[in-house]
Amino acid sequence: MTSETPPRTRPGDDPELAHRTLESMWRIRRFEEAVDDLFARGLMHGTMHLSIGQEGSATGACLRLRQDDAITSTHRGHGHCIAKGASLERMMAELLGKETGYCRGRGGSMHIADTATGNLGANGIVAGGIPIAAGAALAYQMQGLDRVVVSFFGDGATNEGAFHEALNLAAIWSLPVIFVCENNKYGMSFSTEHSIAIAHVAERAAAYGMPGETVDGNDVEAVDQAVSAAVDRARRGDGPTLVEAETYRWKGHSKSDKNLYRTREEIAQWRTRDPIVAFEEAVRSRGTLDDATLQGIRDEAVATIRDAAQAANAAPDARADDILSSVFAEVAR
Amino acid sequence: MTSETPPRTRPGDDPELAHRTLESMWRIRRFEEAVDDLFARGLMHGTMHLSIGQEGSATGACLRLRQDDAITSTHRGHGHCIAKGASLERMMAELLGKETGYCRGRGGSMHIADTATGNLGANGIVAGGIPIAAGAALAYQMQGLDRVVVSFFGDGATNEGAFHEALNLAAIWSLPVIFVCENNKYGMSFSTEHSIAIAHVAERAAAYGMPGETVDGNDVEAVDQAVSAAVDRARRGDGPTLVEAETYRWKGHSKSDKNLYRTREEIAQWRTRDPIVAFEEAVRSRGTLDDATLQGIRDEAVATIRDAAQAANAAPDARADDILSSVFAEVAR
Amino acid sequence: MTLTQHPHGAPTESPQTGATMRELTYSEAVREAMAQAMADDDRVFVLGEDVGVYGGAFGVTGDLYQRFGGERVRDTPISELGIVGAAVGAAVAGMRPIVEIQFSDFTCQAMDQIVNQAAKIHFMLGGELSVPMVLRTPLGSGTGAAAQHSQSLEAWFAHVPGLKVVMPATPADAKGLLLSAIDDPNPVIVLEHKLLYRQSGPVPEAAERVPLGQSVVRREGADLTIVATGVMVSRALEAAETLSAKGIEASVVDPRTLSPFDADPVLESVAHTGRALLIQEAPSHVGFMAEVSARIAESAALYRLLAPIRRLCGLDVPIPYAPALEKAVVPQVDSIVREAHDLVQGS
């Protein structure tokens, strides 16, 4: 389907938007690289799911959201978190199991939420956040607010019953929610060529009577156009949309991945479609930002992540003493 | 979609087929009336879900199945059971909690299975039988058999995650299974106008890349044509189909239903579309069967059900003494 | 006797506050709690299958749809996982959802949202969010609905850190505990026994809370302590009367909240009587009464035991359909009397 609203300024045509877009994408890239490095050096524990290569979909989908709009995220959620504006230091602190981390060291990489920026939480359960997003959208609708919810999930998640039930609920109640499927071609090792018998995940929208659209997830402007149109519809009360952003993860699924299920060539080919490089070229060629500014943004990202990592490192470790009292929220009334 | 195979003899054109079709529909009708009566008189316990008005879909879908083809059924399963050839006496005995019942009184109305006629079981869980049907079809495929599975379920069941996951599995593995949705317009009290945002359940087939077709479920010949075409495809190894049979239940959802969610007019209007009357008129007008034969079939149904009920009634009550040893199948090896 | 001084000793049947009482059925009491909470607080709403014009599978929501409208008494498709997930999302976004699941057996469909999401979000997210939702669902056998519609799964929920679990045994508790559950900023599972829905009893007119986490001593007797949950509470009390006629006096303790579990009234009663009979409808193996037994066996009350602890539970079988079989697999008044009698005479 195509959006009913006239195309809005492309992020690459507006200096301020272009700046924010690149800043977000570079911060995600550098954050993930730092995490990768910390794991490689054995300084981080647990597991991790990096979104390097997927910076375009996270950034494009969150670019024009209001701070009071909400998102639900996934196990591969660092990018969503950063794109929505979370504190890099508190994120890094969480991954390092620090008391200053978003979850006070209780959740780690897969459970970061940030109420201040409307992040209702990453999720360790594939598709676990989708019904929660529908429910949050229901709350906003009942509260008479014009807030919307963007729910991120992967291609693999669309084979879970939770996806089906949540999209149906959102459709029949025309909830203000945008379902953003980051189709990176694999659910762990299982390719979409085998896991679904259709060409595009977006075709599943028809089963719920909701619009569905497939865009190039590595074209941050295409993602912005599709999601922004869906956001307008949702705010107007015209209900949910399924947006499929086709992208690719450069790294393995998690640290234990040996990449046996895909070829070096495939990975190399997708690396040539770097969403950041593509957008930098666009803004340069359009004369929106000059080389010096671009370099400045890159340098700032490196410095910000370095500072966040240092500050996080210096923070005290998570405390165990109040662990029993952390299970339940305190009864007010 | 339309079937690739040339339309086969219509059941109403062939005396033997027409006879079997009517016999099945009348037996279902009379069986359900007898059950309704036993409940009303307090002679039966638990609950019941009658399929009066839906005889066409059960009969049409099972009409040309082989005995070694399988079905999975639902809480509203008496019709499926009868259409596949189960013993009316053992069914009635089960509902009466007798030792001679299909489940030895352990299961009741919602749990009748009959391996002899390929009935893998009714199910008290909405959509519970759909993944099981896919699994049985997988078994036949792996065993190199050309058996197919017909999975019955209602419109409401298509909103369960189990429906979604099972249809996707069947599609990607092109399993020999036919998904027959008996869309009787309501899941308990909730109308399909509210529970789904699309016109036809069959549209959901597109989400799995499988053919979907909507037919008049009260036209037993239409159901036969659609299901038989799907069965041929499945046997050929061309995978699953979703067939939606539009029908209506004349009675309440269960004994506790006060019918507050629908109008008398709606019920009356659908009663004029009686699948049995319609088929009788067809075979009479086409001269396939004469009035005497038709009357004979009706009388036989009444007698058969009466005899089944009497025999069942005379049987011993279910025994409790071996209940503890009934939980597990005995270890052979 | 020490038990009478015990704070939990006060029978909840009589109003703490002297408020007016009326006879209500258990389901009327549940409905009244929901109605009063919805009238008090716009954030409270009900969602579930057929809770609207149908009035609920067991008629519990009744006329709430007519009184509060379809927005706040919301019919849903048959999608338990989606419904509970929607409630979790609505709760983190500021609402106070009450989900009705038609039969507790169908919580199996929603376990991920109940256990992996609702129960863990507050802890896992370091307190960043909480999930003030209530999940109401009927459990138990006795209606001839067979194995997939008759389970008692309270032990599962009680085993999950982050869930609070209540099992009201009287109309007054059905109302008071539900009101507390709705107030609570955490997910609370309310397990209502089908056979109780039609039982009536005195219920305060006012929106009186019964605090979560307080067991209650429903009857006092010196010879043995019976601990029972749900529908087994009234069966135990009935059995106690029969036993009394035979000169055996039983104390009957009703935990009411299974998690957090208030064990003290049980331990004090057992220390006093020296005999414990633990009764649940659920299958015996790894059920809630195993926990009650363990609490006794790791406490000082162990030294006061005059006989081994006894459990009288459902058989370790699925619930069968035929009436006689269905009755035979779960404790009944006569089997309780027999067991109590053996316990007291045998020691």
Place this chain on the structure above:
Amino acid sequence: MTLTQHPHGAPTESPQTGATMRELTYSEAVREAMAQAMADDDRVFVLGEDVGVYGGAFGVTGDLYQRFGGERVRDTPISELGIVGAAVGAAVAGMRPIVEIQFSDFTCQAMDQIVNQAAKIHFMLGGELSVPMVLRTPLGSGTGAAAQHSQSLEAWFAHVPGLKVVMPATPADAKGLLLSAIDDPNPVIVLEHKLLYRQSGPVPEAAERVPLGQSVVRREGADLTIVATGVMVSRALEAAETLSAKGIEASVVDPRTLSPFDADPVLESVAHTGRALLIQEAPSHVGFMAEVSARIAESAALYRLLAPIRRLCGLDVPIPYAPALEKAVVPQVDSIVREAHDLVQGS
């Protein structure tokens, strides 16, 4: 001493049949069992997420895909409910599926097919059908995967009539119990602890079955009886060595099968030592060790107790992420030593 005559006394580490033993890791032992079963019986096949070329989330299926092909080592979409349902259907239609669920936490997605279908079909259908399927899944904490990837839900499965539940603690049992599970005509849940996958031990080369429903005494000592499951068995044995150095001798009993549970070895040992310390990783409240405690407290062994029964279990909290916190919430060797020491000295 009576225990040595006990049939369960024979340590499974040494082959009953004198068959050749090799050192294998726990995951190699699991894989070997599946390979031998598939080689023996065409009906046996494996399905699950990433069990194919990836070799399984924990590498357990490894090279089975290369050896048996994608038909019999079948990758599935991320659809736990559908996968288990497909296994149930395949089982009733004559196959012998082995389902792998990547983390036991995700059985929450499949509970309906496990509990309402697989566990009940044989009983509910009057024996008309049975469900010979195996569900293998890793449980437990210690990998920094946090609350949604670290649960120990064995108590849930053990509470469900119709399911058999095993928790192998050694490589030999991992192989032998899995082979018995595959033979069994009923649904069997096999709970493998992640931290055990890399532990090695002697495993018979032959396809030797370890019968379901037999507890084993792993160590004998006169001062106390430790009952432990899964990864806690090795921790208990390690603690027992430390205690031995302090002059305290512990018996260690490993139930191995949680349902049906063979309580006799526990009761006999406790009758002998007079002290019971029950250890599990799962949260304490309504966990499996509550059942073990209840079995002791309702048996004659109660009269032999020199001290109240003790449970050392996981705290009633979700599993946290940070390494120090994660360790702090479940029993470790030193806390076992401390608890055992207190128990023996304190009485």
